[in-house]
Amino acid sequence: xxxxxxxxxxxxxxxxxxxxxxxxxxxxxxxxxxxxxxxxxxxxxxxxxxxxxxxxxxxxxxxxxxxxxxxxxxxxxxxxxxxxxxxxxxxxxxxxxxxxxxxxxxxxxxx
Amino acid sequence: xxxxxxxxxxxxxxxxxxxxxxxxxxxxxxxxxxxxxxxxxxxxxxxxxxxxxxxxxxxxxxxxxxxxxxxxxxxxxxxxxxxxxxxxxxxxxxxxxxxxxxxxxxxxxxxx
Numbered sequence: 184x185x186x187x188x189x190x191x192x193x194x195x196x197x198x199x200x201x202x203x204x205x206x207x208x209x210x211x212x213x214x215x216x217x218x219x220x221x222x223x224x225x226x227x228x229x230x231x232x233x234x235x236x237x238x239x240x241x242x243x244x245x246x247x248x249x250x251x252x253x254x255x256x257x258x259x260x261x262x263x264x265x266x267x268x269x270x271x272x273x274x275x276x277x278x279x280x281x282x283x284x285x286x287x288x289x290x291x292x293x294x
Numbered sequence: 295x296x297x298x299x300x301x302x303x304x305x306x307x308x309x310x311x312x313x314x315x316x317x318x319x320x321x322x323x324x325x326x327x328x329x330x331x332x333x334x335x336x337x338x339x340x341x342x343x344x345x346x347x348x349x350x351x352x353x354x355x356x357x358x359x360x361x362x363x364x365x366x367x368x369x370x371x372x373x374x375x376x377x378x379x380x381x382x383x384x385x386x387x388x389x390x391x392x393x394x395x396x397x398x399x400x401x402x403x404x405x406x
Contacts, residue, residue: 225399226400282395
C-alpha cells in the first residue's frame with residue numbers, strides 16, 4: 184500500500200486569509216499527482232493534474248506546486264472565501280497504474 | 295444528465311443480504327473504479343477495471359466482487375453484507391493512466 188499523506192488534517196481560517204496544505208507521496212515510480220476539491224454532500228472534482236517536476240498550476244485563487252524528487256506538492260489558496268470550504272484531496276498515480284488517495288485536508292473558512 | 299451515475303443513492307439492508315451497487319457512465323472511458331469512504335480514512339480503492347476484460351483488486355477487496363458488463367457499466371456486489379461495510383461508496387472513471395477521475399454522486403449504504 185502506497186503512503187500518501189496530507190497535512191494538516193483540518194484547519195479553520197478567517198475569510199481573506201491565505202492558506203496552504205501539503206501532500207507527500209512516494210518519490211519513485213511517479214506518474215501524476217492530482218488535487219481534488221470535495222464539498223460536503225457532493226462528489227470530488229478535479230482541480231489539477233500535475234505530471235512534471237516543478238509544475239505549477241493555477242485556477243483563480245488556487246494554485247499548486249509539485250516536487251517529484253522529494254515527493255511533495257503544495258496547494259495554496261489566496262484570500263480564502265467561505266465558498267472555499269471543502270475537503271481537499273490529493274491522489275498519487277504511480278507506475279502500477281492505480282491511484283492512491285490521501286485522507287484529505289478539511290478547510291473551514293470563517294466569514 | 296450526469297456523466298457518471300450510481301444506483302441506488304441510498305440503501306439500508308440487513309446483515310447477510312446480498313447487495314448490488316451499479317455504476318454507469320457516458321464519458322466513453324475505459325477505466326472504472328469503486329471506492330469506499332469512511333470518516334477519517336479518505337477514499338479507499340475496492341476494485342478497478344481498465345477495460346471489460348481487465349479487473350483488478352484494490353486495497354480492500356475482501357467481501358466484495360465486481361462485474362464489468364460493458365464499457366459503460368461496472369457493478370459492485372456485497373455477497374453477504376456485514377455492518378462494517380456501512381460506508382459511502384463512489385464509482386469513478388478516467389480516460390487513461392494519470393488522467394483525472396470523474397466521480398459519481400455516491401451511494402450511501404447502511405448495513406444493520
